[in-house]
Amino acid sequence: MNQIKNMKQMEEKLHRADRKQSRLYLFCNFMALMIISAYSALMLSPTVQRVFPKGGDSRKQMYMIFVMTLVGCVVFTIYALGLFFRHKSGQLGILMALGASRRRLAPGLFREVITLSGVSAIAGTAAGFPLVWMIWHGFRLLLVDSSDMILTFDFRCLFISLLFLLLVVGAACLTAWRYLKRTNIMEVIREEHINEPVKELGRWCGPVGMLLILSGAVLGYGAPLACTAWFCVYRVPEWVSVLYAPVFVGLYMVMLHTVVHGWKSHRKNPYKHIISRSMMKFQGKQTVNNLLVITLLIAGGCFAVFYLPTNGISAMFRYASQPYDYFYKYQADQDVPDKETVEALGRKYALTFQDWKECDYVTLGIGGDHDVSEEDGIHFHTEYTPMLSEAKVLSEDAYRTLTGQEVDVVPGTYLHLENQEESSLYTNESAREFTNMVTREQLDVQFAGYLHYDLLVEDIVCCVLDNEDYARISEGLTDDWRGHYVEFNVDGRDSYQFANAFYHLFVSSFDETCERPGYYDRVQKIRENEAGVEYWADTDDFVIISYELADSFMFRSFWVYQPNFRILDQNDYLRNMSVMFMMFFFIFIVCMITALVVCYTRCQSIALNNRYIFDDLQKLGALPAFLDQEVRSQCSNVFKVPSLVGMSAMFLLFAMILYANDGRILRTEWAAMGICLGIMVLFGGVIYAVYRASVKTIKRQLGV
Amino acid sequence: MLYVKELYKSYEAGKNKYEVLKGIDFHVAKGEFVAVMGPSGSGKTTLLNCISCYIPFDKGNIRLGGMELAGMKEDALARVRNTKIGFVFQDFMLLDGLTVRENILVPRIVQGEVEEEAEKLADQLAAMFGISHILNKYPAEISGGEKQRAAVARSLINSPLIILADEPTGNLDSKSSRAVIETFNNAKEQMDATIFMVTHDSFAASFCDRVILMKDGVIYRQLEKGEDRSLFQDQLLEAIKEMSAQ
Numbered sequence: 001m002n003q004i005k006n007m008k009q010m011e012e013k014l015h016r017a018d019r020k021q022s023r024l025y026l027f028c029n030f031m032a033l034m035i036i037s038a039y040s041a042l043m044l045s046p047t048v049q050r051v052f053p054k055g056g057d058s059r060k061q062m063y064m065i066f067v068m069t070l071v072g073c074v075v076f077t078i079y080a081l082g083l084f085f086r087h088k089s090g091q092l093g094i095l096m097a098l099g100a101s102r103r104r105l106a107p108g109l110f111r112e113v114i115t116l117s118g119v120s121a122i123a124g125t126a127a128g129f130p131l132v133w134m135i136w137h138g139f140r141l142l143l144v145d146s147s148d149m150i151l152t153f154d155f156r157c158l159f160i161s162l163l164f165l166l167l168v169v170g171a172a173c174l175t176a177w178r179y180l181k182r183t184n185i186m187e188v189i190r191e192e193h194i195n196e197p198v199k200e201l202g203r204w205c206g207p208v209g210m211l212l213i214l215s216g217a218v219l220g221y222g223a224p225l226a227c228t229a230w231f232c233v234y235r236v237p238e239w240v241s242v243l244y245a246p247v248f249v250g251l252y253m254v255m256l257h258t259v260v261h262g263w264k265s266h267r268k269n270p271y272k273h274i275i276s277r278s279m280m281k282f283q284g285k286q287t288v289n290n291l292l293v294i295t296l297l298i299a300g301g302c303f304a305v306f307y308l309p310t311n312g313i314s315a316m317f318r319y320a321s322q323p324y325d326y327f328y329k330y331q332a333d334q335d336v337p338d339k340e341t342v343e344a345l346g347r348k349y350a351l352t353f354q355d356w357k358e359c360d361y362v363t364l365g366i367g368g369d370h371d372v373s374e375e376d377g378i379h380f381h382t383e384y385t386p387m388l389s390e391a392k393v394l395s396e397d398a399y400r401t402l403t404g405q406e407v408d409v410v411p412g413t414y415l416h417l418e419n420q421e422e423s424s425l426y427t428n429e430s431a432r433e434f435t436n437m438v439t440r441e442q443l444d445v446q447f448a449g450y451l452h453y454d455l456l457v458e459d460i461v462c463c464v465l466d467n468e469d470y471a472r473i474s475e476g477l478t479d480d481w482r483g484h485y486v487e488f489n490v491d492g493r494d495s496y497q498f499a500n501a502f503y504h505l506f507v508s509s510f511d512e513t514c515e516r517p518g519y520y521d522r523v524q525k526i527r528e529n530e531a532g533v534e535y536w537a538d539t540d541d542f543v544i545i546s547y548e549l550a551d552s553f554m555f556r557s558f559w560v561y562q563p564n565f566r567i568l569d570q571n572d573y574l575r576n577m578s579v580m581f582m583m584f585f586f587i588f589i590v591c592m593i594t595a596l597v598v599c600y601t602r603c604q605s606i607a608l609n610n611r612y613i614f615d616d617l618q619k620l621g622a623l624p625a626f627l628d629q630e631v632r633s634q635c636s637n638v639f640k641v642p643s644l645v646g647m648s649a650m651f652l653l654f655a656m657i658l659y660a661n662d663g664r665i666l667r668t669e670w671a672a673m674g675i676c677l678g679i680m681v682l683f684g685g686v687i688y689a690v691y692r693a694s695v696k697t698i699k700r701q702l703g704v
Numbered sequence: 705m706l707y708v709k710e711l712y713k714s715y716e717a718g719k720n721k722y723e724v725l726k727g728i729d730f731h732v733a734k735g736e737f738v739a740v741m742g743p744s745g746s747g748k749t750t751l752l753n754c755i756s757c758y759i760p761f762d763k764g765n766i767r768l769g770g771m772e773l774a775g776m777k778e779d780a781l782a783r784v785r786n787t788k789i790g791f792v793f794q795d796f797m798l799l800d801g802l803t804v805r806e807n808i809l810v811p812r813i814v815q816g817e818v819e820e821e822a823e824k825l826a827d828q829l830a831a832m833f834g835i836s837h838i839l840n841k842y843p844a845e846i847s848g849g850e851k852q853r854a855a856v857a858r859s860l861i862n863s864p865l866i867i868l869a870d871e872p873t874g875n876l877d878s879k880s881s882r883a884v885i886e887t888f889n890n891a892k893e894q895m896d897a898t899i900f901m902v903t904h905d906s907f908a909a910s911f912c913d914r915v916i917l918m919k920d921g922v923i924y925r926q927l928e929k930g931e932d933r934s935l936f937q938d939q940l941l942e943a944i945k946e947m948s949a950q
Binding site: 096 | 753756757758759760778779782783784785786787789791793797798799800801802805806809810811813814815816817818823858862
């Protein structure tokens, strides 16, 4: 046996012997960096950046959940570091007690922590990229593939990983320095056995916590709406988000209740699970923090994954309930394939068509009320503007032809198109006149009610006028203000190949004047330019529309003349939304992995910290079944409560948002909620499996 | 050798302050084997930890071999702990990853390179304390008594001015306890070691030259051993009984 001769050799031997204890720290660092680098690599990849609209809600959600994941990773890395030093402290304390000075211990300790944290962090960062690549290509291979989904990386994302790596190494060095600076050597030696009891509150804290969660969610979500409705606040200040704070206080109280009291009544049998309850209580601070982070991560994961059914179901329902297989519109000055050309194309695919209907429409300026910001930039008032925005306008006859619905519009009034559920975001009941944008003729009108035809409802309002009014106001309009609606059905079974060929023929027949998004409002542009103001959409790069990218998510989601071809939309829905869906699915996976790692780490720490308690219990004659129960009881609290709270809180929040949108929950929304419930049950199964595996590992470690 | 004068130490727990040592005065001569006894909470271990510079004290003086410990810088204190003090803990505090021989040599390793002379001394100490056969074993492979004898050997490897022992027999059975006390006696007789031991065990204390009884942070009484160890143990038990009654 080689005799150690100096400090360096001794430290190396001790490190080798401590390898087991370093493993958890290495694992946590590795996981944290892998998750952070994978998430940031995907989030900042040109693939995702191209598809997620700048300033859009989806992008904000992606960033928000990233921050949450980051917090989760910071917490479990710092926690694992704490655990590592708790074990290390015994060794450090002995060496200090035997006369090793700070200066003597520092090089070895810093070398060890820098090596451990640095190597694990670098390995984690490097592993992040293959992880993204594998998951993404797994999606492409097994679920959906599209031209949007070609994955490229922007390696500037490494900056985030580098920052996190510095944080990990920095935190490790800072903790080492703090240990070395301690003057009370006995405290360092006994560190491993020091408890951190949490400040107790009564049994009321759990129910009050739940109330706070509910009230925080309602206040936080409702406050901006109330500010706008009651106080005419144009731009709700960001500090209003503080009203969400009770949610976090409530979550803390619920977790505190879980740790200190548990949710079961112990009046009948106060000694049941007394060991596990007291163990939790005496490591309360760390436990409550951990449970909170797990809850937030699970909530974040659910938030991301709920996006998929909520969007998917309503789209699928919309396509299925569409009354015609093909519906499209175009500007009259465009050379779009006529009926004969379409029929000829159909014949190539052995298709014949029926119910062919078409009609004209015009695009007019419509007046209306809108919110105008006050000089203070906070409040607003409602103002009427004659040429507020574009409106597509049909005559009574055209509407009758297209929809088959009987309609009678009183002269001097207009009927507004709405969808069946009257849930459209864009309506205008306040118009007093329509304006011919070429001759500037005006037609005085009044709102007279709604008509229902889903295909005509889009971002731009659509109205029906009396035949004579229509003829008068549209007189003198040039072709770029006129348009044509077409709809038809396939006689028999439709063909995706035909729809695809027709779609590309259709897109290629437009010239560059129509290469614009649907929200680009020509009436607003004219009004603002005439007032000497630059139109915002002329300089905004929110989305880029290009005929060359006719199959991209951006084009199909935002092009002004994007047609509704049922079979194409149904088949390509997942493909068009692939990047969005896959990103949110990826976020779900990352959040859940992070949450499960924190759960597993917490359970591991139970085993490591309380090994001596289990040893004592065994010596006192505790039966294996009793010890088994105590381990299970500890672990189940770590897994069960955050999962239940995180998932149900997010489910309720989703339900509240869906309800608050229009004061009811629509049929498609009920269906989406049902699917969300199913996902929760599925994920519950995964959590249960990891719980079982954790219990098994811990029992093996404790020798139970 | 060791002079302790007007030593005060208090702990703070929340808003409360607990005075643990309230002006302790005593001295230990070179080659003397002294025990401190007293009920739990009397301040014995705190006194030991202050002398060994493991915890800072509020006020007073501790002089060891002519050196004043109060106000010493951290590096100097570490040197004192390494070269002037040998410490024996109740729960041995051996490093699990090192063999018994390496554990004995740790104070030398902390100093710098381990010379052949140190290795020979380790072997001699092991032989003296009857642990030569376990020198290449790891702490997990040996008994509690053997661990504690290894810890005593470790405490002597740098030939310190004093050995401080905190309940060295507290975790041992009677046979192992006796072996450890004999180890101390050997060290005292063969190496002229000065030993200052905290103990609850009147049997272990009866081997000492002198016993300091502590109660509520002050020295209650000091007893010196005569010729007969067994009689001294009876005297100790009587004194403890009397102290408990007050």
